[in-house]
Amino acid sequence: xxxxxxxxxxxxxxxxxxxxxxxxxxxxxxxxxxxxxxxxxxxxxxxxxxxxxxxxxxxxxxxxxxxxxxxxxxxxxxxxxxxxxxxxxxxxxxxxxxxxxxxxxxxxxxxxxxxxxxxxxxxxxxxxxxxxxxxxxxxxxxxxxxxxxxxxxxxxxxxxxxxxxxxxxxxxxxxxxxxxxxxxxxxxxxxxxxxxxxxxxxxxxxxxxxxxxxxxxxxxxxxxxxxxxxxxxxxxxxxxxxxxxxxxxxxxxxxxxxxxxxxxxxxxxxxxxxxxxxxxxxxxxxxxxxxxxxxxxxxxxxxxxxxxxxxxxxxxxxxxxxxxxxxxxxxxxxxxxxxxxxxxxxxxxxxxxxxxxxxxxxxxxxxxxxxxxxxxxxxxxxxxxxxxxxxxxxxxxxxxxxxxxxxxxxxxxxxxxxxxxxxxxxxxxxxxxxxxxxxxxxxxxxxxxxxxxxxxxxxxxxxxxxxxxxxxxxxxxxxxxxxxxxxxxxxxxxxxxxxxxxxxxxxxxxxxxxxxxxxxxxxxxxxxxxxxxxxxxxxxxxxxxxxxxxxxxxxxxxxxxxxxxxxxxxxxxxxxxxxxxxxxxxxxxxxxxxxxxxxxxxxxxxxxxxxxxxxxxxxxxxxxxxxxxxxxxxxxxxxxxxxxxxxxxxxxxxxxxxxxxxxxxxxxxxxxxxxxxxxxxxxxxxxxxxxxxxxxxxxxxx
Amino acid sequence: xxxxxxxxxxxxxxxxxxxxxxxxxxxxxxxxxxxxxxxxxxxxxxxxxxxxxxxxxxxxxxxxxxxxxxxxxxxxxxxxxxxxxxxxxxxxxxxxxxxxxxxxxxxxxxxxxxxxxxxxxxxxxxxxxxxxxxxxxxxxxxxxxxxxxx
Numbered sequence: 001x002x003x004x005x006x007x008x009x010x011x012x013x014x015x016x017x018x019x020x021x022x023x024x025x026x027x028x029x030x031x032x033x034x035x036x037x038x039x040x041x042x043x044x045x046x047x048x049x050x051x052x053x054x055x056x057x058x059x060x061x062x063x064x065x066x067x068x069x070x071x072x073x074x075x076x077x078x079x080x081x082x083x084x085x086x087x088x089x090x091x092x093x094x095x096x097x098x099x100x101x102x103x104x105x106x107x108x109x110x111x112x113x114x115x116x117x118x119x120x121x122x123x124x125x126x127x128x129x130x131x132x133x134x135x136x137x138x139x140x141x142x143x144x145x146x147x148x149x150x151x152x153x154x155x156x157x158x159x160x161x162x163x164x165x166x167x168x169x170x171x172x173x174x175x176x177x178x179x180x181x182x183x184x185x186x187x188x189x190x191x192x193x194x195x196x197x198x199x200x201x202x203x204x205x206x207x208x209x210x211x212x213x214x215x216x217x218x219x220x221x222x223x224x225x226x227x228x229x230x231x232x233x234x235x236x237x238x239x240x241x242x243x244x245x246x247x248x249x250x251x252x253x254x255x256x257x258x259x260x261x262x263x264x265x266x267x268x269x270x271x272x273x274x275x276x277x278x279x280x281x282x283x284x285x286x287x288x289x290x291x292x293x294x295x296x297x298x299x300x301x302x303x304x305x306x307x308x309x310x311x312x313x314x315x316x317x318x319x320x321x322x323x324x325x326x327x328x329x330x331x332x333x334x335x336x337x338x339x340x341x342x343x344x345x346x347x348x349x350x351x352x353x354x355x356x357x358x359x360x361x362x363x364x365x366x367x368x369x370x371x372x373x374x375x376x377x378x379x380x381x382x383x384x385x386x387x388x389x390x391x392x393x394x395x396x397x398x399x400x401x402x403x404x405x406x407x408x409x410x411x412x413x414x415x416x417x418x419x420x421x422x423x424x425x426x427x428x429x430x431x432x433x434x435x436x437x438x439x440x441x442x443x444x445x446x447x448x449x450x451x452x453x454x455x456x457x458x459x460x461x462x463x464x465x466x467x468x469x470x471x472x473x474x475x476x477x478x479x480x481x482x483x484x485x486x487x488x489x490x491x492x493x494x495x496x497x498x499x500x501x502x503x504x505x506x507x508x509x510x511x512x513x514x515x516x517x518x519x520x521x522x523x524x525x526x527x528x529x530x531x532x533x534x535x536x537x538x539x540x541x542x543x544x545x546x547x548x549x550x551x552x553x554x555x556x557x558x559x560x561x562x563x564x565x566x567x568x569x570x571x572x573x574x575x576x577x578x579x580x581x582x583x584x585x586x587x588x589x590x591x592x593x594x595x596x597x598x599x600x601x602x603x604x605x606x607x608x609x610x611x612x613x614x615x616x617x618x619x620x621x622x623x624x625x626x627x628x629x630x631x632x633x634x635x636x637x638x639x640x641x642x643x644x645x646x647x648x649x650x651x652x653x654x655x656x657x658x659x660x661x662x663x664x665x666x667x668x669x670x671x672x673x674x675x676x677x678x679x680x681x682x683x684x685x686x687x688x689x690x691x692x693x694x695x696x697x698x699x700x701x702x
Numbered sequence: 703x704x705x706x707x708x709x710x711x712x713x714x715x716x717x718x719x720x721x722x723x724x725x726x727x728x729x730x731x732x733x734x735x736x737x738x739x740x741x742x743x744x745x746x747x748x749x750x751x752x753x754x755x756x757x758x759x760x761x762x763x764x765x766x767x768x769x770x771x772x773x774x775x776x777x778x779x780x781x782x783x784x785x786x787x788x789x790x791x792x793x794x795x796x797x798x799x800x801x802x803x804x805x806x807x808x809x810x811x812x813x814x815x816x817x818x819x820x821x822x823x824x825x826x827x828x829x830x831x832x833x834x835x836x837x838x839x840x841x842x843x844x845x846x847x848x849x850x851x852x
Contacts, residue, residue, distance in 0.1 A: 550817075552731070564731065564739060565754065581728055581743055584829065588733040590815055 003085040005078055009054065009070040020057075020069060022086055027059070029067065036067070040090050046083050050473060055079055073473040123433035124426065127253065130221075131214045141206045145262060148199030149269040153277065154192035156407035158185055160281075164400025203262060211258030215250045222246050222436055228444050231510040240323030245439060248318055249432035256429035264422040267415040274412045278405065282397055288387040289409045292376045296416055303369050304423050310362035311424075312431040317358050319435075321351040366424060370417065377413030384409050452529040458521050458536045460486040460617040460648030462507065466516035469502060469671075476502045478671040479516070486617075489649040491662030493692060498668040500652045504620055507650065508537060520618070538616030538643070542623040544607035548592035551580055554606055555587075558614035566613060574609035574639040576602070601632030608639045619644060621651035621658075654696060665689060703751070705759075707766035710773040714742060714750060722750050727771050733817050733833070740767060778804065780824070780834045783844040786851065792827065793851070799832065806830065814852045822852065 003022040010016035018031040027043055029036040044060040055076055059067040071079055131138055162185040223246060278286035328335055328344045335344050388402040462484040469477040476499045484490055492500050505511050506518060509525050518525045525533070538558075546554050555570055556562040562570075567587065571577045579602055583589040591598055591606070598606070604624065611619065624640065633655065644651075644661070653659055660679055667675040667682070667689045675687050682689040706713040712725045722744060730739040730752070741752040756764050778799035785796040792809040806826035808814070813825045820837040837845065 550734075552734075564735065568730065568739065568752075577749065578747060581730070581741055581749060582747055584732075584831070585823075586728065586730045586732055587739075588731050588817070 005082040144203040151196040160404030207262040208258040215254035238323045240326035241319040244319040244322040252432040260425040306365045307427045311428040313358040317355040373417045458617040463519040468515040470514045491665040494668035499671045536617040538611035538619045540624040544603045546592040552587040570609040570613040573642045576605040619649040705763040
């Protein structure tokens with residue numbers, strides 16, 4: 001077998017599994033009960049046709065399509081691989097090269113699908129893997145829990161002896177009054193209380209610390225992981241949702257570990273201990289007291305199932321609301337400009353209502369549960385009192401034992417009640433943990449090549465070799481060839497949607513090419529270290545992004561160790577120095593969100609200074625001057641002139657000033673280069689560029 | 703290069719012998735590195751010269767710059783926070799500074815900004831800057847009051 005292709009649709013687009021197999025001599029189609037084969041030599045070619053969300057593969061013989069396969073677009077890449085294998089194989093077959101026997105047995109070896117994410121089911125168990133570094137602390141916490149639970153059980157035991165050995169004899173006055181013993185027992189009770197208090201204090205602190213350690217690690221790991229994900233991931237995700245996962249959800253988990261989990265462990269231990277103690281004292285009474293237990297167990301299970309969905313829905317509702325906030329708060333100018341405050345209020349209200357509804361649903365289940373447990377506690381006590389009264393009357397037991405029992409049963413059932421609360425928080429934490437792990441399970445979609453080369457400082461030669469790029473089913477770049485020499489400035493023009501920004505994203509290696517290759521200084525981009533490569537890049541975007549911090553910090557963003565002299569030099573070259581001088585705090589002025597208000601042109605010049613400071617070999621300008629007025633543009637243009645000197649530059653531009661400066665203009669249309677040349681030569685040529693340029697002129701002079 | 707003090711302004715005779723009048727000194731890093739990087743700016747806001755380190759100048763010229771800076775600079779250093787009281791819009795801070803006791807109003811918690819480490823600057827409603835060079839060096843009471851807002 002040379003290649004195989006699993007198809008998942010039939011010709012009428014119903015889901016149906018099939019298999020196409022390529023051997024060295026034949027092409028086979030296999031599905032349940034059907035089998036077709038064609039001699040390779042007789043097959044003219046395989047033609048791929050993209051039909052939106054599905055793909056068709058036609059088998060051509062003598063100019064006619066004699067067979068068709070349909071496959072969902074998700075398998076496009078496999079289809080293409082298959083076709084190229086087919087082409088190779090047919091070439092070989094025509095040359096009469098035998099590549100060994102047809103090995104048909106291999107056809108039917110099942111393919112092992114290993115798409116299951118590791119640890120799919122149990123998010124709470126996975127939390128344990130996060131606490132591994134604090135194993136010691138965990139054991140201390142556990143030991144303390146056991147000790148404090150044990151200490152809290154001393155009380156009833158002492159009470160039992162106090163009643164039987166002191167109070168009853170005291171009342172019936174058959175013995176001498178033993179004041180000494182009263183002091184001993186009361187002192188013992190006090191001691192037990194103090195011991196319990198101290199141990200619980202220690203336990204609570206140790207466990208809270210553990211919880212903080214685990215969740216802090218979780219937050220950091222999640223953020224670190226986010227930083228490794230590609231631009232494509234962030235384009236698909238809502239910011240509010242990610243914030244909510246790293247913020248709220250980890251907080252839920254922290255609360256669960258620090259408060260609920262420790263309570264749960266205490267409760268479980270108390271229940272086991274009390275049950276044990278009760279059975280050793282009086283098995284009959286113990287059995288009676290534990291009568292309602294199965295009902296409780298059943299209730300817990302029932303509530304668990306009902307709450308699980310509820311909490312997941314609540315978490316999602318929170319995310320949705322956060323998304324509304326991250327949408328409307330930064331976009332407040334648009335909201336106000338279009339007088340859409342009411343509509344945003346309504347949108348927020350709807351999402352808030354959703355949170356209300358999901359929580360209300362949870363509360364309904366919940367409110368039934370707690371009183372029911374309380375009722376069962378009362379019921380259990382009732383049973384103990386009646387069985388106990390009967391036992392005392394028949395002298396099977398003593399009043400002291402009965403008193404002790406009542407204390408134990410109260411403890412027992414109050415713990416059950418607390419456990420029920422644990423059920424709720426465990427479900428909440430599980431839902432939260434699931435959402436956090438979902439981020440962690442996203443594999444970086446750009447495979448990190450292990451044996452990448454360090455390139456160091458590049459000269460700045462870029463070569464596109466038959467580059468193709470597909471996003472989903474859309475082919476954006478369709479076979480692009482271009483060689484850019486070091487220090488050359490390329491102006492990239494073309495109608496919107498032509499693939500200009502995509503091309504830049506490919507050069508930055510935010511995405512990998514689907515086919516072909518991009519070479520820098522002769523190295524394939526995929527084979528060199530991304531970080532190392534990007535240190536050679538300078539990026540100036542249409543909408544410059546400033547981080548919250550001082551102007552100096554922002555300029556030095558790409559080179560944190562820059563000296564003040566370097567920062568000032570970069571700012572001067574970027575024509576930013578003079579407006580910075582006028583700010584009250586100079587280079588120490590806070591900018592970015594919540595910071596000083598700067599104009600678009602000022603922000604742009606800071607971002608140019610930022611690019612200048614890293615001294616990039618390759619400079620990318622993504623419409624750096626298109627969002628500002630002419631006056632500011634002149635300033636920015638002057639700053640840019642400094643920047644492009646001696647660097648390979650790719651500039652997406654509409655402004656004539658930028659275009660005139662370019663050594664070559666590349667006109668992109670529909671993912672391919674339609675024209676190249678200087679401004680003047682392209683104008684003479686009267687092609688796409690001349691047309692675009694005329695349109696721009698018209699706008700400028702209108 | 704020669705500097706001449708003229709009241710709150712400075713005059714400069716540069717290397718080519720050209721005289722620039724009405725210059726004012728501007729600190730480029732007033733909060734993080736006030737003693738370095740001082741720029742001399744003319745009336746139109748253009749930089750005429752800049753001095754990386756005042757200590758490279760002779761005493762007379764340094765004195766000229768320092769006195770001119772002293773006349774226009776106003777960044778009180780907070781020594782003690784006596785009280786922070788809620789007002790209709792924001793909070794009134796009652797503080798003792800190196801320039802004596804004062805009260806100023808800040809509107810939001812965002813007016814308190816960290817300058818890295820334990821250095822803080824507080825910008826009041828009017829835009830005046832108050833510096834806390836080291837939070838740790840404040841007394842316990844002041845730190846506790848500050849903690850509620852920063």
